[in-house]
Amino acid sequence: MFLTLAAFVGLAVVLVGLYVFIVLKAEVREALEDTLKQRAQRIALIIEQAETREEREDVVQSLAQYADIRISILDENAMIWDAIGNHLSLGAMQAGGPPLERLIEGGDPVIEVYNEGGIHTHFVTLRLQGSRLSIRVGQPSPPLLGLVQQMRTTLIVGMIMALFLALLGSWISAQLVTVPLQKIRKSARSISEGDLDSQILVDSRASELQDLTSSLNRMSDSFKEKIENLERMASLQNEFIGNVSHEVRNPIFAVGGFLEALAVPGMSDAQRELYAEKALANLQRLTNLFNDLIEIARLEYREDLVHREPFNISQLIEEVVEVLRPKAGEKNVYIDVRMENLDVDADRNRIRQVLINLVENAIAYSDSGTITVDAHRHGDKVRIEIDDEGRGMSPEHLERIFDRFYRVDPDRSRKSGGTGLGLSIVKQILQAHGEPIVVESHHGVGSRFQFELPYALPINESDAVEVGIT
Incomplete structure (x- = not known):
């Protein structure tokens, strides 16, 4: 019983863990990528609207400084712009970040994660339709993503604790059920082996087990009473058979003795008459006995x-x-x-x-x-x-x-x-x-x-x- 409960609980925890590790992680990552793409597109539109080179420098430097992001641009003259915070580099990439080839190739938006000094930075590289600028926006992992990572860790720890508590609860519940059942089985085995005085005692608050115990005790008492009645009836039957055989045997022997006496030669008529009367008296006694037995049987079985x-x-x-x-x-x-x-x-x-x-x-x-x-x-x-x-x-x-x-x-x-x-x-x-x-x-x-x-x-x-x- 415990193994069954543990299997069900363990399966539930594993399914929840898979959801947390796979589904939830994928959903958070997808939501973050969509947010980065949308942000990169807005930044690209703002930079496109700058008419002169000086305006473009100001826009790029301002966005990088106040939005705390890294902006890399490959313009129509194959000039590289790379702004980090309040520092803008022209003609060359600053240290860190993905290789330059992705920016040069352009194409559909591409998201990359780059680890710099233990800090994960997410880069989005894209080129707007009809534009000659290739833009790459880098942003450190947002605090929300860290919070999600902490929540996932908390959920994992919570699931492990829940699994432990569920297993502990399952074991306790199994003990509360199996221990009384084992006592009931042991008592029932004692009763089946002939110990009819044995009472089933179960220390349980479960009303079902108490009802089961009471029913089994009543059944045991009923069996005990019926067995005692059967034993008593068997004893009475044996006594009755013995009494009947004794009561029948005596008159029969007496009649036999008197009849044998009548066959003795030389007996007077008075003696013969006396023996005949005694034989008839014993036959009458035998008749009365059988009549009384028949009468008792009729009264017992015919109301x-x-x-x-x-x-x-x-x-x-x-x-x-x-x-x-x-x-x-x-x-x-x-x-x-x-x-x-x-x-x-x-x-x-x-x-x-x-x-x-x-x-x-x-x-x-x-x-x-x-x-x-x-x-x-x-x-x-x-x-x-x-x-x-x-x-x-x-x-x-x-x-x-x-x-x-x-x-x-x-x-x-x-x-x-x-x-x-x-x-x-x-x-x-x-x-x-x-x-x-x-x-x-x-x-x-x-x-x-x-x-x-x-x-x-x-x-x-x-x-x-x-x-x-x-």
Whole structure:
């Protein structure tokens, strides 16, 4: 980058230098020659107008003295007149100046530069049309020409300084750009090699570089987050596959064992019936597991499986409680229902599944006591709470109870026929409704699961409102 800038700047300075040395010098020289020619012609006209020799002498001597020039004349009698200052020589040339041959030859105006003692004198030799006089006028270099020479020298020095400053500025500018870019490249290489915690830090006032740095850092953070999510998903996937294989393998082995036992000769009918019932129970458990897995997959990848419509949540809770009350009675657990007559806007079948899973979970982890199901109005929502007086959970379990196959007490869950997916399905269904689920639990005291659903006006009331408006 620096070499490119230096090349452009150097080319510009060279072009300007060529103009100063060639074009400007030629123009100044041409202008000086034109001025000398015009002056020599005027002097020749003045001398031509002198009628007598004495007048011509006076004119030549006066012009040479007051104009500070040298005038040389070759008259019609081949007489040489040479005046320098106030001294006039007749018949011979004074010392200095170009040779006499040019004056004798005559012809078109000719300009010559002669150096006398370090002083440059410009001579113009000419003969007017129709005149018999050949005139040569010599004039030292005018002060303007010296000023032009000084200006040219100053310009050359200025261009050299400008070239130096331009190169210095180009180098500084290149450093201000390339150094941050090198840092960015180094940081990007570190990130590409796996150092995702590396941040790109650039000390630059250029807004473009700052924006580039910020964009690259955001991109790095995004990549880091996505990679972490992929790693977490891969870990969860491995854990999920391991859990599924474990959950599937146990019932299959149990069924195989019971079927082999049935083939043993001499077994009583009661034993055969017992083994057959246990094999069927494990097959049912396997069926429930696959059904729950399919249900979770459908909820995760098909949002349209939730069909909202107003329904009476109180009636639904009564239905669920009536179905599960016998199961609770087997463990001396009483289900208490406390609720208002309320309607909600949700998917009735999905919410029924949520209630069944939550109440069954409360029954599974309760050895006695009461399970309370409460539904009441809470703003524009209906809050449903399921409280139990079971074993409860310690805080480290609360963050994972909605994970697939996670069990607070694995032995108790398997004995009750649970698959470890019930609470995960509950969370998926409520997320599909756009609602969270909250759990509170204390070890040895019990647990409370709480969620909300949008409140809906009862059908009779909504009809009345429509009729009133009509």
